[in-house]
Amino acid sequence: MRHWNGRQAALALLVLALLVLCAVTAAGWLLGDRAMVTDFSQKNLAPGGDFLFGTDWMGRDMLSRTLTGLSLSIRIGLLTAGVSAVLALVLGVAAALGGWVDSVVSWCIDLVMGIPHILLVMLISLAFGKGFVGVVAGVALSHWPSLARVIRGEVLQLKGATYVRTAEKLGVSRLQIARRHFLPHLLPQFLTGLVLQFPHAILHEASVTFLGFGLSPEQPAIGVILSESMNYLTTGKWWLAVFPGLSLVLVVILFAAMGEQLRRLLDPASVHQ
Amino acid sequence: MEPILDVKELSISFTQYGRGTNQVLLPVIRDLSLTIGPGQVVAVVGSSGSGKSLLAHGILGILPYNSHMSGEINFLGQPLTQRRAEQVRGKEMVLVPQGVTYLDPLMQVGPQLRKGKKDPQTRARFRGVLDRYGLGEEVETLYPFELSGGMARRVLIATAAEAAPRLVIADEPTPGLDARAARRVLGHFRELAEGGAGVLLITHDLELALTIAHRVTVFYAGVTIEEADGADFAAGKLRHPYTRALWNALPQNGFVPIPGAQPGPGEGGEGCPLAPRCPRRRPECLGKIPYRPLDGGRVRCLYPEGGDL
Amino acid sequence: MKHRLFFTGKKLVRMVLLLLGVSLVAFLLMSASPLDPLQTNVGQAALGTMSQEQIAKLEDYWGVNDPPAQRYLGWLGDFVRGDMGTSLLYRQPVSQVIGQRLQNSLWLMAFAWVISGALGLTLGVIAGANRGKLVDKLIRGYCLLISSTPAFWLALVLLVVFGVWLGWLPIGLSVPIGVDAASVTLADRLYHAILPAITLSITGVANIALHTREKMADIMEQDYILLARARGESHRSIVLRHGLRNVALPAITLQFASISEIFGGSVLVEQVFSYPGLGQAAVNAGLGSDLPLLLGITVVSAALVFGGNLIADLLYGVVDPKIRRGVAKQ
Numbered sequence A: 001m002r003h004w005n006g007r008q009a010a011l012a013l014l015v016l017a018l019l020v021l022c023a024v025t026a027a028g029w030l031l032g033d034r035a036m037v038t039d040f041s042q043k044n045l046a047p048g049g050d051f052l053f054g055t056d057w058m059g060r061d062m063l064s065r066t067l068t069g070l071s072l073s074i075r076i077g078l079l080t081a082g083v084s085a086v087l088a089l090v091l092g093v094a095a096a097l098g099g100w101v102d103s104v105v106s107w108c109i110d111l112v113m114g115i116p117h118i119l120l121v122m123l124i125s126l127a128f129g130k131g132f133v134g135v136v137a138g139v140a141l142s143h144w145p146s147l148a149r150v151i152r153g154e155v156l157q158l159k160g161a162t163y164v165r166t167a168e169k170l171g172v173s174r175l176q177i178a179r180r181h182f183l184p185h186l187l188p189q190f191l192t193g194l195v196l197q198f199p200h201a202i203l204h205e206a207s208v209t210f211l212g213f214g215l216s217p218e219q220p221a222i223g224v225i226l227s228e229s230m231n232y233l234t235t236g237k238w239w240l241a242v243f244p245g246l247s248l249v250l251v252v253i254l255f256a257a258m259g260e261q262l263r264r265l266l267d268p269a270s271v272h273q
Numbered sequence B: 001m002e003p004i005l006d007v008k009e010l011s012i013s014f015t016q017y018g019r020g021t022n023q024v025l026l027p028v029i030r031d032l033s034l035t036i037g038p039g040q041v042v043a044v045v046g047s048s049g050s051g052k053s054l055l056a057h058g059i060l061g062i063l064p065y066n067s068h069m070s071g072e073i074n075f076l077g078q079p080l081t082q083r084r085a086e087q088v089r090g091k092e093m094v095l096v097p098q099g100v101t102y103l104d105p106l107m108q109v110g111p112q113l114r115k116g117k118k119d120p121q122t123r124a125r126f127r128g129v130l131d132r133y134g135l136g137e138e139v140e141t142l143y144p145f146e147l148s149g150g151m152a153r154r155v156l157i158a159t160a161a162e163a164a165p166r167l168v169i170a171d172e173p174t175p176g177l178d179a180r181a182a183r184r185v186l187g188h189f190r191e192l193a194e195g196g197a198g199v200l201l202i203t204h205d206l207e208l209a210l211t212i213a214h215r216v217t218v219f220y221a222g223v224t225i226e227e228a229d230g231a232d233f234a235a236g237k238l239r240h241p242y243t244r245a246l247w248n249a250l251p252q253n254g255f256v257p258i259p260g261a262q263p264g265p266g267e268g269g270e271g272c273p274l275a276p277r278c279p280r281r282r283p284e285c286l287g288k289i290p291y292r293p294l295d296g297g298r299v300r301c302l303y304p305e306g307g308d309l
Numbered sequence C: 001m002k003h004r005l006f007f008t009g010k011k012l013v014r015m016v017l018l019l020l021g022v023s024l025v026a027f028l029l030m031s032a033s034p035l036d037p038l039q040t041n042v043g044q045a046a047l048g049t050m051s052q053e054q055i056a057k058l059e060d061y062w063g064v065n066d067p068p069a070q071r072y073l074g075w076l077g078d079f080v081r082g083d084m085g086t087s088l089l090y091r092q093p094v095s096q097v098i099g100q101r102l103q104n105s106l107w108l109m110a111f112a113w114v115i116s117g118a119l120g121l122t123l124g125v126i127a128g129a130n131r132g133k134l135v136d137k138l139i140r141g142y143c144l145l146i147s148s149t150p151a152f153w154l155a156l157v158l159l160v161v162f163g164v165w166l167g168w169l170p171i172g173l174s175v176p177i178g179v180d181a182a183s184v185t186l187a188d189r190l191y192h193a194i195l196p197a198i199t200l201s202i203t204g205v206a207n208i209a210l211h212t213r214e215k216m217a218d219i220m221e222q223d224y225i226l227l228a229r230a231r232g233e234s235h236r237s238i239v240l241r242h243g244l245r246n247v248a249l250p251a252i253t254l255q256f257a258s259i260s261e262i263f264g265g266s267v268l269v270e271q272v273f274s275y276p277g278l279g280q281a282a283v284n285a286g287l288g289s290d291l292p293l294l295l296g297i298t299v300v301s302a303a304l305v306f307g308g309n310l311i312a313d314l315l316y317g318v319v320d321p322k323i324r325r326g327v328a329k330q
Helices: A006-030 A062-096 A099-114 A117-127 A131-140 A145-160 A162-169 A174-211 A222-233 A239-266 A268-272 B052-060 B082-088 B109-113 B120-132 B137-141 B149-161 B179-194 B206-210 B230-234 B241-248 C002-032 C037-041 C044-048 C052-061 C068-080 C094-129 C134-147 C151-165 C186-219 C223-230 C235-272 C278-287 C291-319 C321-329
Strands: B005-017 B023-036 B041-045 B067-075 B093-096 B167-171 B198-203 B215-220 B223-229 B292-294 B297-299
Touching: A006 A062, A006 A239, A062 A099, A062 A131, A062 A145, A062 A174, A062 A222, A062 A239, A099 A145, A099 C002, A099 C291, A117 A131, A117 A174, A117 C002, A117 C235, A117 C278, A117 C291, A131 A174, A145 A162, A145 A174, A162 A174, A174 A222, A174 A239, A174 C151, A174 C235, A222 A239, A222 C151, A239 C134, A239 C151, B005 B052, B023 B041, B023 B052, B023 B067, B023 B198, B023 B215, B041 B179, B041 B206, B052 B067, B052 B093, B052 B167, B052 B198, B052 C223, B093 B149, B093 C223, B109 B120, B109 B137, B109 B149, B120 B137, B120 B149, B149 B179, B167 B179, B179 B198, B179 B206, B198 B206, B206 B215, B206 B230, B215 B230, B215 B241, B223 B230, B223 B241, C002 C068, C002 C291, C068 C291, C094 C134, C094 C186, C094 C235, C094 C278, C094 C291, C134 C186, C151 C186, C151 C235, C186 C235, C223 C235, C235 C278, C235 C291, C278 C291, C291 C321
Parallel strands: B023 B223, B041 B198, B041 B215, B093 B167, B167 B198
Antiparallel strands: B005 B023, B005 B067, B215 B223, B223 B297, B292 B297
């Protein structure tokens, strides 16, 4: 087997992670019905041959429940990360144009960053009446500040760059400048920022759901599963918490690794490595 | 007399990514050879972007991790391995770097020079060195950002002179200084050479280099193209067309510019890098060109000046 | 000196304005909530059996009928005079609830803050100074793993391992059940805070270590490190003398910025260990629509965060010679 260089390995990892995540999403979607099936003759079974992740106090298959929960988490993660990244892009670019807009956006960034993250997600979720809408709004509306700050800085730097100023002086149209000079620099930043939002979004969704501010208890979300498991842990039903949580960690790691590899591929400074 | 530094066919290259996932090897310095004897000042002259600083880093063994070095370096008669470089640097072999960014911005000059030693002997020794360069006691408590350009330069020389080195490598020691200050700085290097050390002066400024250099090696696009005596320049005894052009580009010699631009690293093949700009080029200049002795110096040209056309 | 005072004053004014903004945003979000506090706290069934008068009285108590603007201004007026209102759930003054809870949480958060800061800095410096080597890969791997782990799940796992299986540490609560609050010893308190504190510290390390590593790796590529190497300084001496010194400034910022994260983590961890701290109170207040309490906790936690930022800014002025000396010259 030939030795892969850094970029080829990064690309391979990226594709692999993407495939696994797609598979989990699809599997969870398909298993959605099975996750709801209760069978009291099979309740409280420890992990084994028939039930890899065991069953809960209602005899539900924990593997199906976990996959369904993960699938839901991933879809919510995509939605919220997408919304907050677009929000960050719009606000970051607007702020970089300067003037009072910059003051207002910068103030908002400071304000949002001043409230501990989980508290803010709780508050927004409450405002939207909790549930699916609440948690999506909470995560989407609270994750934009750091990326907005990065984009603002990037645009400001580009605006001051000599070649952009020269292009302006030469009478190149603003649209042309935006397309030829800003887009190629901003796009990698934006894409990396977007992918790096996924892990945070998924973790926060699970956290607020766990606390009771997110998805409703009827939904097979990971946060719900783990919060319910707390009632059974002291009686030794460790598998109710360990496997669903571990699966969540794996999914989040995959997203984080994807972001990391994407950064390695898109960062201009990485040509030397 | 045994040379202090003897470099033979030194090459330095970098691994980089090209388009997509392709890795390419980027040569920055090719086939560099030079010799420095005791008390000798040897200047390596080349325009910016020709990879001169890497020569200094390569000799000292402080190249970045993605670089590769090949060739032979002998220091005081013995091969200079990475391990030996680590042992001798800062002692027998010292670097005078380009500018104030080479000083820790958050550390006062005094403690920085002393490398953490606090005993009275060390203090006294460094006091002496700083005195030699006209730097008073108050300088020791200044931070790098509080130094003027000339002061910073003298502090940098002091970091090197303190060790009583056998070899001083000065990397572009004069930019940003006016002519008088620059000459004074070069004077300090001459003093070090007069004390028996060898000095390797890396610079883009031919005129200034000629004021103290005994030998001059001219560098073009990562390749050594000529080695000459300092006196050869004024005597018009130059061998390579580029050296001639460099000399003619000096203000007092007519300010004649050279048309075209120096190729970047990795551009151009194994032939003469000057070929695209050279008025005397022939088709065979695109092949491999030997570095051969000529008239008391060396030249990498098939049809050198003064030779038969 | 005058300049420093001016700088501090400006920062303070900004901080007060931001706090005002935080309280307004938090209030608006809470009053926008479609959730009915009566439904959540009294219950549909109980409401059905009540008379109109009783319901009206309850509505009055939970402040359902007052117009939002009036409620906010009323709250703000009281707040300025030092009165944070009365908690609807605990039926105590909010300041008293927060004071008590904060005391419990402060133990936890201070411990985790110091441990995660010190450990994060150490790991980050080691990783950054040895970029690409095995130790760097191990530290980065650990950080990736931890930052991908939800704090509450880590708490659950530790609880299962040390509380249920090994039985070494208590399962919850900051004091033993059924013991009079006055007779709780310091040892009891510490004993019950061990697991929550460890969980919080473990999760806090990752972020600080990763960011410190980036900064350190950056520093190791600077010119002055090159000269230090050329002058024959050992790797160890370079890291300790130049690396640590230069990483100190970003480390200050990171350390104080982590307050927000530690607080967020404490909300989750306290919930798992049923530790009666500020985080648990926040969850209860949120679930029970206790507007005055949640508002109070939000403002207090934001004040902690902004206060941390302010301290970091002020420390910068003391540590960075460019600011210290530069200002002295003006």
